[in-house]
Amino acid sequence: LVSRKRQERNTVVALGEVEVGGGKPVMIAGPCSIESYEQVREVAAHLKASGITVMRGGAFKPRTSPYDFQGLGLEGLRILKEVADEFGLQTISEIVDPAHIELACDYIDVIQIGARNMQNFELLKAAGDVRKPILLKRGLAATIDEFLHAAEYIVSRGNTQVMLIERGIRTYEKATRNTLDISAVPILKQESHLPVLVDVTHSTGRKDILAPCAKAALAAGADGVMVEVHPNPAIALSDAAQQLNFSEFTDFYDDVLRSGLMK
Ligand code: PEP
Ligand code: MN
Numbered sequence: 001l002v003s004r005k006r007q008e009r010n011t012v013v014a015l016g017e018v019e020v021g022g023g024k025p026v027m028i029a030g031p032c033s034i035e036s037y038e039q040v041r042e043v044a045a046h047l048k049a050s051g052i053t054v055m056r057g058g059a060f061k062p063r064t065s066p067y068d069f070q071g072l073g074l075e076g077l078r079i080l081k082e083v084a085d086e087f088g089l090q091t092i093s094e095i096v097d098p099a100h101i102e103l104a105c106d107y108i109d110v111i112q113i114g115a116r117n118m119q120n121f122e123l124l125k126a127a128g129d130v131r132k133p134i135l136l137k138r139g140l141a142a143t144i145d146e147f148l149h150a151a152e153y154i155v156s157r158g159n160t161q162v163m164l165i166e167r168g169i170r171t172y173e174k175a176t177r178n179t180l181d182i183s184a185v186p187i188l189k190q191e192s193h194l195p196v197l198v199d200v201t202h203s204t205g206r207k208d209i210l211a212p213c214a215k216a217a218l219a220a221g222a223d224g225v226m227v228e229v230h231p232n233p234a235i236a237l238s239d240a241a242q243q244l245n246f247s248e249f250t251d252f253y254d255d256v257l258r259s260g261l262m263k
Contacts, residue, residue, distance in 0.1 A: 001155045002148055002162070007193045013133045013161045015054050015090040015109060020163055021195030025262050026224035027253065028092065028197070030056035032239040033069060034076035037083070042231045044087045046246045050253060054110075055084065056092040056226060060100070061238060062116045069237040077107035084109075092135055098126035105132050115140050115167055115202070118150045128157025135163050137199070140178070141170045144187055151194060163195040164188055165226065166217075168203030177205020177242070180213055185220040195223040205242050211255040218261035227252065 001007075013020045020026050029047055034040055034057040047055055059076025061069065072079070077093060084091045094112040095104045101123075104111055110133045117123050118139035127134045134154055138147045151162050166185060168178025180203035188196045198217035200210045214225045230236045230243040244252060256262060 001160075002151045002192045002194055004191055004193050009193065011160060011162075011193050011195060013163055013195055015133065016088075018053055018090070020197070021223045025218055025222065026054060026197075027052055027256070027262065028054045028056055028224060028226040029229045029249065030092075031058075031230045031236070032201075032228045032243055033058045033061055033237050034072055034079055034093075035237050037079045039231055040079050040083045041086075043229055044083045044089055046229070046231075046249070048087045048089065050250065052253075053088070054090045054092065055080075056112070056228075058238070059093050060096045062094070062096055062114050063238065074103075077104065081107045095127075096123070098122045101126040101130055105130055109133065110135050110163075113137060113150075115142075118142055118147065121153060124150055124153035125157060128154040128159045131159060131161070133161040133163065134159060135165055135197075137165050137167050138169065138181075138184070144184055144191070147184075148188070148192055151192070163197060163223075164192070165197040165199050166203065166222075167199040168205075176203070176209075178203050180204060180217075182216050182220050185217060185222050189221045196221070197224040197226055198222045199226040201226070201228040201239070201242055207242055207244060207248065210244070211252050214252070214256050215259045215261055218256070218259070225256070 012022045061071035090109040092110040112135040115137040171179040200213045228243040229249045233243040
Protein backbone atom coordinates (compact mmCIF):
# COMPACT_ATOMS: atom_id res chain seq x y z
CA LEU A 1 0.00 0.00 0.00
CA VAL A 2 2.86 2.41 0.64
CA SER A 3 4.39 1.68 -2.76
CA ARG A 4 4.46 4.22 -5.56
CA LYS A 5 3.27 1.38 -7.79
CA ARG A 6 0.00 1.29 -5.86
CA GLN A 7 -0.49 5.04 -5.77
CA GLU A 8 1.19 7.44 -8.16
CA ARG A 9 0.20 10.70 -6.46
CA ASN A 10 1.98 11.88 -3.34
CA THR A 11 0.25 11.39 -0.02
CA VAL A 12 -0.19 14.80 1.57
CA VAL A 13 -0.51 15.03 5.36
CA ALA A 14 -2.20 18.20 6.58
CA LEU A 15 -0.85 19.67 9.81
CA GLY A 16 -3.04 22.70 10.30
CA GLU A 17 -2.17 25.00 7.45
CA VAL A 18 0.95 23.07 6.50
CA GLU A 19 0.67 20.34 3.90
CA VAL A 20 3.52 17.87 4.28
CA GLY A 21 4.30 16.22 0.96
CA GLY A 22 2.46 18.89 -0.98
CA GLY A 23 5.54 20.39 -2.58
CA LYS A 24 6.48 23.04 -0.02
CA PRO A 25 8.94 21.64 2.54
CA VAL A 26 8.16 22.05 6.23
CA MET A 27 10.51 22.97 9.09
CA ILE A 28 9.71 21.15 12.32
CA ALA A 29 11.50 22.27 15.46
CA GLY A 30 11.33 21.97 19.21
CA PRO A 31 13.11 20.60 22.23
CA CYS A 32 14.37 17.05 22.55
CA SER A 33 12.41 16.67 25.81
CA ILE A 34 9.57 18.56 27.37
CA GLU A 35 11.11 19.68 30.65
CA SER A 36 8.70 22.31 31.98
CA TYR A 37 5.83 24.57 30.98
CA GLU A 38 8.16 27.60 30.90
CA GLN A 39 10.70 25.82 28.69
CA VAL A 40 8.12 24.71 26.12
CA ARG A 41 6.44 28.12 26.15
CA GLU A 42 9.73 29.89 25.45
CA VAL A 43 10.43 27.60 22.51
CA ALA A 44 6.89 27.99 21.18
CA ALA A 45 7.12 31.78 21.31
CA HIS A 46 10.40 31.73 19.41
CA LEU A 47 9.14 29.32 16.77
CA LYS A 48 5.94 31.27 16.29
CA ALA A 49 7.94 34.48 15.85
CA SER A 50 10.06 32.65 13.25
CA GLY A 51 6.97 31.59 11.31
CA ILE A 52 7.18 27.92 12.30
CA THR A 53 3.91 26.21 13.16
CA VAL A 54 4.88 22.59 13.84
CA MET A 55 6.61 21.92 17.16
CA ARG A 56 8.12 18.71 18.48
CA GLY A 57 8.83 17.74 22.08
CA GLY A 58 9.38 14.39 23.78
CA ALA A 59 7.35 13.34 26.81
CA PHE A 60 8.17 9.62 26.81
CA LYS A 61 11.90 9.47 26.21
CA PRO A 62 13.56 6.25 25.05
CA ARG A 63 16.95 6.74 26.73
CA THR A 64 19.90 4.43 26.36
CA SER A 65 20.53 4.46 30.11
CA PRO A 66 17.77 3.81 32.66
CA TYR A 67 19.44 6.42 34.89
CA ASP A 68 18.94 9.21 32.35
CA PHE A 69 15.91 11.54 32.34
CA GLN A 70 12.96 9.48 31.12
CA GLY A 71 10.62 12.35 30.28
CA LEU A 72 7.59 13.85 32.02
CA GLY A 73 5.19 11.33 30.51
CA LEU A 74 1.54 12.33 30.35
CA GLU A 75 2.24 15.56 32.22
CA GLY A 76 4.57 16.46 29.34
CA LEU A 77 1.78 15.94 26.80
CA ARG A 78 -0.49 18.18 28.91
CA ILE A 79 2.13 20.93 28.86
CA LEU A 80 2.60 20.54 25.09
CA LYS A 81 -1.13 20.84 24.50
CA GLU A 82 -1.57 23.87 26.72
CA VAL A 83 1.26 25.73 25.02
CA ALA A 84 0.25 24.64 21.51
CA ASP A 85 -3.32 25.82 22.11
CA GLU A 86 -2.04 29.21 23.25
CA PHE A 87 0.19 29.70 20.19
CA GLY A 88 -1.84 27.83 17.60
CA LEU A 89 0.88 25.27 16.90
CA GLN A 90 0.71 21.70 15.66
CA THR A 91 2.52 19.23 17.90
CA ILE A 92 4.55 16.04 17.52
CA SER A 93 5.54 13.74 20.37
CA GLU A 94 6.79 10.20 20.64
CA ILE A 95 4.60 7.45 22.05
CA VAL A 96 6.29 4.24 23.15
CA ASP A 97 3.43 2.17 24.53
CA PRO A 98 0.55 0.83 22.38
CA ALA A 99 -1.79 1.47 25.33
CA HIS A 100 -1.03 5.23 25.13
CA ILE A 101 -1.78 5.71 21.42
CA GLU A 102 -5.47 6.47 21.75
CA LEU A 103 -5.02 8.69 24.77
CA ALA A 104 -2.24 10.62 23.00
CA CYS A 105 -4.68 11.57 20.25
CA ASP A 106 -6.38 13.93 22.72
CA TYR A 107 -3.15 15.83 23.35
CA ILE A 108 -1.03 15.89 20.21
CA ASP A 109 -1.46 16.30 16.45
CA VAL A 110 1.18 13.82 15.29
CA ILE A 111 2.27 10.60 16.98
CA GLN A 112 5.96 9.89 16.57
CA ILE A 113 7.18 6.30 16.52
CA GLY A 114 10.84 6.41 17.49
CA ALA A 115 13.79 4.72 15.85
CA ARG A 116 14.03 2.13 18.62
CA ASN A 117 10.42 1.17 18.10
CA MET A 118 10.33 1.08 14.30
CA GLN A 119 9.79 -2.67 14.47
CA ASN A 120 7.64 -2.71 17.60
CA PHE A 121 4.83 -4.32 15.67
CA GLU A 122 2.17 -4.00 18.36
CA LEU A 123 2.92 -0.28 18.55
CA LEU A 124 2.72 -0.01 14.74
CA LYS A 125 -0.63 -1.81 14.75
CA ALA A 126 -1.98 0.52 17.45
CA ALA A 127 -0.78 3.48 15.37
CA GLY A 128 -2.59 2.01 12.39
CA ASP A 129 -5.85 1.80 14.30
CA VAL A 130 -6.14 5.53 15.02
CA ARG A 131 -6.78 8.30 12.51
CA LYS A 132 -3.96 10.66 13.41
CA PRO A 133 -0.83 11.48 11.43
CA ILE A 134 2.12 9.26 12.34
CA LEU A 135 5.76 10.28 12.05
CA LEU A 136 7.68 7.05 11.65
CA LYS A 137 11.40 7.16 12.29
CA ARG A 138 13.83 4.88 10.53
CA GLY A 139 15.31 2.28 12.88
CA LEU A 140 18.90 2.55 14.06
CA ALA A 141 19.99 -0.19 11.69
CA ALA A 142 16.94 -0.64 9.49
CA THR A 143 17.14 -1.16 5.77
CA ILE A 144 14.91 0.91 3.52
CA ASP A 145 12.87 -2.21 2.86
CA GLU A 146 12.33 -2.81 6.59
CA PHE A 147 11.43 0.87 7.01
CA LEU A 148 8.79 0.67 4.30
CA HIS A 149 7.40 -2.56 5.74
CA ALA A 150 7.04 -0.83 9.12
CA ALA A 151 5.03 1.91 7.39
CA GLU A 152 2.98 -0.80 5.70
CA TYR A 153 1.95 -2.12 9.13
CA ILE A 154 0.35 1.24 9.89
CA VAL A 155 -1.22 1.93 6.50
CA SER A 156 -2.56 -1.62 6.18
CA ARG A 157 -4.78 -0.98 9.21
CA GLY A 158 -6.36 2.01 7.56
CA ASN A 159 -4.27 4.91 8.81
CA THR A 160 -2.94 6.40 5.58
CA GLN A 161 -1.43 9.51 7.17
CA VAL A 162 2.13 8.29 7.59
CA MET A 163 5.27 10.39 7.22
CA LEU A 164 8.69 8.78 7.00
CA ILE A 165 11.72 10.35 8.62
CA GLU A 166 15.35 9.44 8.02
CA ARG A 167 17.28 10.00 11.26
CA GLY A 168 20.66 8.46 10.51
CA ILE A 169 21.77 4.87 10.63
CA ARG A 170 24.49 3.14 12.59
CA THR A 171 27.80 2.74 10.79
CA TYR A 172 31.46 2.52 11.82
CA GLU A 173 31.83 6.31 11.45
CA LYS A 174 32.28 8.08 14.78
CA ALA A 175 32.61 11.68 13.54
CA THR A 176 28.82 11.92 13.66
CA ARG A 177 26.38 10.29 16.08
CA ASN A 178 24.79 8.36 13.23
CA THR A 179 25.33 8.45 9.48
CA LEU A 180 22.78 10.55 7.64
CA ASP A 181 21.70 8.42 4.70
CA ILE A 182 20.90 11.11 2.15
CA SER A 183 20.44 8.49 -0.55
CA ALA A 184 17.46 7.15 1.41
CA VAL A 185 15.56 10.33 0.58
CA PRO A 186 15.33 9.96 -3.22
CA ILE A 187 14.97 6.18 -2.88
CA LEU A 188 12.04 6.51 -0.46
CA LYS A 189 10.48 9.19 -2.67
CA GLN A 190 10.76 6.88 -5.67
CA GLU A 191 9.56 3.76 -3.92
CA SER A 192 6.77 5.29 -1.89
CA HIS A 193 4.17 8.04 -2.14
CA LEU A 194 4.52 8.92 1.58
CA PRO A 195 6.14 12.21 2.67
CA VAL A 196 9.84 11.89 3.53
CA LEU A 197 11.55 14.09 6.10
CA VAL A 198 15.04 14.28 7.55
CA ASP A 199 15.94 14.70 11.23
CA VAL A 200 19.24 16.55 11.07
CA THR A 201 19.76 16.59 14.85
CA HIS A 202 19.72 12.87 15.59
CA SER A 203 21.37 11.86 12.35
CA THR A 204 24.42 14.05 12.87
CA GLY A 205 24.52 14.68 16.62
CA ARG A 206 26.48 17.86 15.99
CA LYS A 207 25.36 21.42 15.62
CA ASP A 208 28.07 22.64 13.28
CA ILE A 209 26.83 20.73 10.23
CA LEU A 210 23.06 21.04 10.62
CA ALA A 211 22.58 23.66 7.92
CA PRO A 212 24.51 21.89 5.15
CA CYS A 213 22.79 18.61 6.05
CA ALA A 214 19.35 20.25 5.98
CA LYS A 215 20.12 21.78 2.59
CA ALA A 216 21.39 18.45 1.28
CA ALA A 217 18.16 16.80 2.47
CA LEU A 218 16.01 19.38 0.72
CA ALA A 219 18.12 19.25 -2.44
CA ALA A 220 17.63 15.47 -2.42
CA GLY A 221 13.86 15.96 -2.36
CA ALA A 222 12.93 15.82 1.32
CA ASP A 223 9.49 17.16 2.23
CA GLY A 224 10.81 18.68 5.42
CA VAL A 225 13.46 18.87 8.08
CA MET A 226 13.30 18.34 11.83
CA VAL A 227 15.72 20.00 14.25
CA GLU A 228 15.98 20.30 18.03
CA VAL A 229 15.82 23.70 19.70
CA HIS A 230 16.13 24.48 23.42
CA PRO A 231 16.20 27.80 25.34
CA ASN A 232 19.43 26.80 27.06
CA PRO A 233 20.91 23.60 25.60
CA ALA A 234 23.73 23.51 28.16
CA ILE A 235 21.23 22.58 30.88
CA ALA A 236 18.95 20.42 28.72
CA LEU A 237 17.93 17.14 30.33
CA SER A 238 18.64 15.24 27.08
CA ASP A 239 20.74 15.83 23.97
CA ALA A 240 22.44 18.85 25.56
CA ALA A 241 25.32 18.72 23.09
CA GLN A 242 23.31 18.99 19.94
CA GLN A 243 20.25 21.18 20.51
CA LEU A 244 20.35 24.69 19.08
CA ASN A 245 19.73 27.76 21.21
CA PHE A 246 17.42 30.43 19.78
CA SER A 247 20.06 32.52 18.04
CA GLU A 248 21.71 29.41 16.60
CA PHE A 249 18.32 28.26 15.38
CA THR A 250 17.64 31.63 13.75
CA ASP A 251 21.00 31.47 11.95
CA PHE A 252 20.34 27.88 10.89
CA TYR A 253 16.86 28.65 9.59
CA ASP A 254 18.02 31.80 7.77
CA ASP A 255 20.78 29.81 6.13
CA VAL A 256 18.30 27.16 4.96
CA LEU A 257 15.79 29.78 3.77
CA ARG A 258 18.48 31.69 1.89
CA SER A 259 19.23 28.54 -0.09
CA GLY A 260 15.80 28.85 -1.69
CA LEU A 261 15.22 25.13 -1.11
CA MET A 262 12.26 25.57 1.25
CA LYS A 263 9.92 27.24 -1.21
C1 PEP B 1 13.51 11.89 19.14
O1 PEP B 1 13.23 12.36 18.02
O2 PEP B 1 13.16 12.43 20.18
C2 PEP B 1 14.28 10.65 19.22
C3 PEP B 1 14.44 10.00 20.36
O3 PEP B 1 14.81 10.26 18.05
P1 PEP B 1 15.17 8.78 17.51
O4 PEP B 1 14.01 7.90 17.82
O5 PEP B 1 15.36 9.02 16.05
O6 PEP B 1 16.45 8.39 18.20
MN1 MN C 1 16.90 14.34 21.02
